[in-house]
Amino acid sequence: MKILVPVKRVIDANIRVRVKSDNSGVETANVKMAMNPFCEIAVEEALRIKEAGDAEEVILFSAGGEKTPETIRTGLAMGADRGVHVQTDERLEPLTIAKMIAAVAEKEGADLVILGKQSIDGDNNQTGQMLAAIMKRPLGSYISEIKKNAEGFAITREIDAGLEKLQIGSPAVVTTDLRLNEPRYASLPNIMKAKKKPIETLSPADVGVEIKARTEVLKVAEPPAREAGVRVSGAGELVDKLKNEAKVIS
């Protein structure tokens, strides 16, 4: 089995993002970037499946500008085998990315594509679902467990009401939730080894995808600020304020 894991370069989750003063987007110059945390979980799961002997190869994919290979390199240092980079500086929407991933998954003959359920920049939560639709493959979204079996994969999904267990066929597309695993840190020897692992560079045309804007961002603004309120020092004072000032309890 071959596993394809698409990964995304995003602003590090620990950085407080700032909206640009011209409202065109958020500040990304000189900001620490990292692999999207959900993508790290996806890479980790692929590696565990390979280590369990159920997969031969873990291939990473990412689309983006010239720094994108750094993020692929992060996943190679975790233990993935090789990378595919579709180079473009254009704004990429989930549908466009899903089409690129579909083309690569097809070409590589990937039996399983594992994606993060959302990236923490756009918070779209769309690409995996779109990929499954494009490839007409069964979808397991928001998974907290996956086991390979004779019919494909037994998965557990985290849904609003609790947990849902499904049996899905193979080849399949799954997206990771937070509790699927805890990603490993890359060891120094593996970071060194990763430098020699191959990353293939392709253009959008090479994967047969035309980049066409389907939405336009008109403005990016600060959210309404919430002012800090007052200190209370006891239950009596708090209940009084909730009843008589905020009027949220009676």
Add this chain to the structure above:
Amino acid sequence: MSANILVIAEHDGAELYPGTLNTVAAAGEIAARHDGGGGAGEIHILLVGENLGEIAKSCAKAAGVTKILVVDDAKFAHPGAEDVAAQISAALGGGAYSHALAPASTFGKAVIPYAAALLDRQAISDISEVSEADTFVRPIYAGNAMETVKSLESPVLLTVRTTAFEPAAQDGNAAVENAAAAEPPVRVKFIEHALSSSERPELTSARVVVSGGRGMQNGENFAMLEKLADKLGGAVGASRAAVDAGFVPNEYQVGQTGKVVAPDLYLAVGISGAIQHLAGMKDSKCIVAINNDEEAPIFQVADYSWCEDLFTAVPALQGELEK
């Protein structure tokens, strides 16, 4: 081109989920902003599942809705994203609708992008405001920024942040029509649900939410918060740290990657206030924080900050409420 709008109903096979009504309200705002082209269209609801009679009746009461399209089929007893998306794409395929909307729940977030891709359209996620019929505001970067985004295509497929829209009234009387089932591109096999049953109100629509974090130390201590929630008629939520540690199940998680809540009263107990947590609760009307760390970031967004050990504060609060 039609100006009709399709809302996808969310339900569990027994009951209509309330988020559907907030989504109808968002559809109403879009309808009110449709210009020219024959004026505002109708709002219809698409309902997919098995044995839908009672749920269809609930849908028919949603104010502003004129028609319920019911795809009732035994094979959709536990519909997968593929199943629902195929019905949406069939309904939208002929140009009968300008928009399709579903709540931004784990249900809507799975089916809308799937349907959009079947139709070769880009979906727009988690809208919190309708600016124009084709332009929406939505949070990005865990709510650290608000993006105004315009769709350049039709139909427009959306998921809706339900806490940002008041639910539609339930005094309507829509017609109920059966629709033929479309064949999904692929199917998955449902095995089982592990759902925790609770008598408390549902987290995303509760008027009061009492949430606990890592400071609770263990699952047993959550009993304190349950007692408090019951006294206040509220639901119990949690931070990711509390869920990851196994204190409470996954469906309690509030935040960027959990549930979004906006109750009248949000009580954060032993929660530090990480940006990812705030993303799920900072639109609450009144926030109370109990934390023994003077510097906890949660105090920067709380209306009432009580710096105290939670094991002292929570029982004291319970006692005061029971007076």
